[in-house]
Amino acid sequence: MRQGHFQEQTSGGGKRERTRSALLDATVAVVAAKGMEATKILDITEAAGLANGTFYNYFRDKDEILRETAYGIALAVSRQLDEEMSGIDDGAKRVTTATARFIEIAIAEPDWAHVLLGSAEHLPDVRRDIYHYLRSDIERGVAQGKFDVEVTGFLLDQVAALIGAALRAQLHGGRDPDVTRQTCESVLRLLGMSPAKARKLAETSPAQK
């Protein structure tokens, strides 16, 4: 298996860390290929080039590795997003950037998109993390008068649902920048921006060329 995300993170670490990362990377690949429910321990260890028993030297059970894998991916996406958003002050711009970049990053590494979609259903904690960032950006937009909504948990659910739809569409249909743009536009409309403004702003969204 080629070096995955977790391997890279721990390339300087000891053997224990490297083996652990190999298992996490293998899990990403297997979950992407077969879904969370269908992922077997043996699939993971085989993909990692290890014996099945080795798994239990690192993780208590399947749930644990699934959770840690999803957290790891979510963390990686968050970090990258944070970086890219550090200079943006405008709430609306932050929301479109976060939306577009989140989608772009996940689709650029389709295994990540699979894992994120899977975790959204099964791992509420991952969801909560993402919601936290989202909420603060939307609230900023509201404070700046860009959005006209009450920021409820359900509103975040709706935004997340639109982002999920975008991931699913591109996982099945292949990468499509227009899907991402359309999603940004929809999110802005959802948040109470006028259709025309939403279109204008979405058009300048930072979807990668």
Added chain:
Amino acid sequence: MRQGHFQEQTSGGGKRERTRSALLDATVAVVAAKGMEATKILDITEAAGLANGTFYNYFRDKDEILRETAYGIALAVSRQLDEEMSGIDDGAKRVTTATARFIEIAIAEPDWAHVLLGSAEHLPDVRRDIYHYLRSDIERGVAQGKFDVEVTGFLLDQVAALIGAALRAQLHGGRDPDVTRQTCESVLRLLGMSPAKARKLAETSPAQK
């Protein structure tokens, strides 16, 4: 088990039909409780008060009964919806009515909502059916100048995602008419209606008191 939807449909039928319905009703209950993936044949037959072997006198395997269960629910919802929408000509009104009533019907029988959410993921055919109705109503609204969007498959995905979010929210948080109203409003905004008009129209949505 109390009499379920399928039992009602066949209360006049022979023993065979009644047992078949008992299995389908049991499946609805089990899927709602544990999800499609986790549903076992033995769960179904136990819930129906039958021996495991009896299952195979009626269905080839788990997939078959899951499919038929989901189709049955989808059909029941469609029928009820059709009836209620027969007199409505305005595309925007049709869309809010369909959205609101679909959610209300599914939430009134929460097991149905669970099954519908499960099918959307696992049974593409059920999805396709629902999309068909949705698309024609949206296109009507576009033709009437109410909406300003290009009606793509992805647009339908977005609307479906919002409806799904509404179901999920109410399944977890309990019935909440405001979630339904909010969903209608969001759908209208998504379709290009101005935030103000969307709010106005969603307020008159036929969510049950």
Added chain:
Amino acid sequence: MRQGHFQEQTSGGGKRERTRSALLDATVAVVAAKGMEATKILDITEAAGLANGTFYNYFRDKDEILRETAYGIALAVSRQLDEEMSGIDDGAKRVTTATARFIEIAIAEPDWAHVLLGSAEHLPDVRRDIYHYLRSDIERGVAQGKFDVEVTGFLLDQVAALIGAALRAQLHGGRDPDVTRQTCESVLRLLGMSPAKARKLAETSPAQK
């Protein structure tokens, strides 16, 4: 299903007899198609156009109907053979006639051959019946100086094994009079007749054109 052997036998009888025969005929067909081990009660009743439960109004269990089916076929073959051999006095001639005609009769109705081969293994009683006739003919040939062997149970096993090989060969390869002739020749040689005489006599064997 077309009328089978057992139906013919009982065409004059009452309903009970006719239904019973229908089950026996169905068993012949199913055993021929799938073998004794693989024959299911439901196969039989379906082939007979009856409900599964009806089976148990006529037979205690699967073994019983298999046994009776095999006996019926063996009896039918014996009867036909008896008739055809009534005028033959020469022991050698009787042995070739019995061998050749047994094979021909069984192959003419291939289902019978299948049943007979199956019974030989599983139903020793059928075997015993056939051995009885065979033994007396061989002993007659020995008494007439045509054969030079000690007539043991094992000798009969050998003859039966050759007949079985002939049935198998023609079931797989299609009817082939030369296989039957060759079998007669081999049986005669086995019984101590010189190769030349055996060939001569086998050539006049009553294999059907």
Added chain:
Amino acid sequence: MRQGHFQEQTSGGGKRERTRSALLDATVAVVAAKGMEATKILDITEAAGLANGTFYNYFRDKDEILRETAYGIALAVSRQLDEEMSGIDDGAKRVTTATARFIEIAIAEPDWAHVLLGSAEHLPDVRRDIYHYLRSDIERGVAQGKFDVEVTGFLLDQVAALIGAALRAQLHGGRDPDVTRQTCESVLRLLGMSPAKARKLAETSPAQK
């Protein structure tokens, strides 16, 4: 269970090889006791003193282990036979030796006889292997003027049928050198040797004391 043939073959090997052999040996015993069709996985693992699940660490399914068991036995018999026949040039002698020794070897380890009889029916490949040797020896005898027959597939079927009869007779009746001798004599007669010569030659057959 006492150490069987396969265990002996692998007594030097690692644990994996020994367990695998234990399963094969257990299969031999179970097939001998109950026949191939009636052999259950659980019978095998119990006979081997293992848990049912262990079976699937070594074999895909029942067919696979049955096939490998039969091949293993056939191979063992072939090897032993090859050795014993290495110095024999005379075709007739080769045929009687092969016949007699095949029977003796199989009967000395009655489980082997059971497996071989079972394979002949269910595993055509095993049959084909044995036929190959048989055919070349018979053809040699024909070339040497010892036999007077056309060597067809059906002829081999006949010889095999006689050998099968010998195995069956001794499995039921207990070891009986006369059955083996008689079989050799019959085979020679079948191949066109005169009864007298056949008897003479069969008398010197290498049946074990």
Added chain:
DNA sequence: GATGAATGAGTATTCATTCAT
């Protein structure tokens, strides 16, 4: 630490047989 053999609980499925109608 790593290995991989062994385990056995869990699940789907088949089918002979019973029995109420």
Added chain:
DNA sequence: AATGAATGAATACTCATTCAT
């Protein structure tokens, strides 16, 4: 007699988990 729905024991197979080496 005939029906066919219901039964449940039997069986194959999977896979997370344990543990001796």
